[in-house]
Amino acid sequence: MQALKGLAGRSLSLKKHTIYQTFSILSAPAENHHLPKWVYQTRRTLILEPTSSQFVNLHRLSDSDSGIVEINLNRPDRKNAIGKDFLRGLQQTLEDISTDDSAKVVLIRSLVPKVFCAGADLKERKMMTQSEVNSFVESLRSTFTFIETLRVPSIAVIEGTALGGGLEMALSCDLRICGENAVLGLPETGLAIIPGAGGTQRLPRLVGRAIAKELIFTGRKISGAAAMVHWL
DSSP, X not given: OHHHHHHHHHHHHHHXXXXXXXXXXXXXXXXXXXXOHHHHTTTTTSOSSOOOOSSEEEEEOXXXXXXXXXXXXXXXXXXXXXXXXXXXXXXXXXXXXXXXXXXXXXXXXXXXXXXXXXXXXXXXXXXXXXXXXHHHHHHHHHHHHHHHTOSSOEEEEEOSEEETHHHHHHHTSSEEEEOTTOEEEOGGGGGTOOOOSSHHHHHHHHHOHHHHHHHHHHOOOEEHHHHHHTTO
């Protein structure tokens, strides 16, 4: 924990500078840039609607660990699959952190054994219209961009599987810490879709285009040890 606080202190000023530049871009009119429209709406469209979620909760550590904030994912019956209620809860916790000056570093972790996040809730998605699916994916992208641009360092603590949108959430964090049982992958191509929440952009930046293409095209899953070798 002391190492995390040290990390927060060293990187906070850099994060603030980077975020200032990012939101200077986000606040500019979309017609002046060649970026997707949703990028400029990250702050405005973050919250789907106010909610109290049972699937995501915020835990602030105290005493010697003061300043460390945990986002706990807890939807055991669906392996932390990201549905509408789950996403609303995640968004609300991020909003709370963004206005909390005492927060120095954020950990995203799972309370469900052997799983970080199984990705999007595909059963729920089958019940959506195409318009609802588009809105959901756009909101998911915005949420992960918001994680990426938090003013404090963010760390994904991966114990077990992080697949699809679950890995994309982890990729939006500054760092990823994997346990021995970690399994990471973007298996969307096996469902005839592509990673739609930033994985096709963030993964190549971390591991290079060649490895990213192979992992995305094949949907191959890798261990935490392999992820470390690839600087993931």
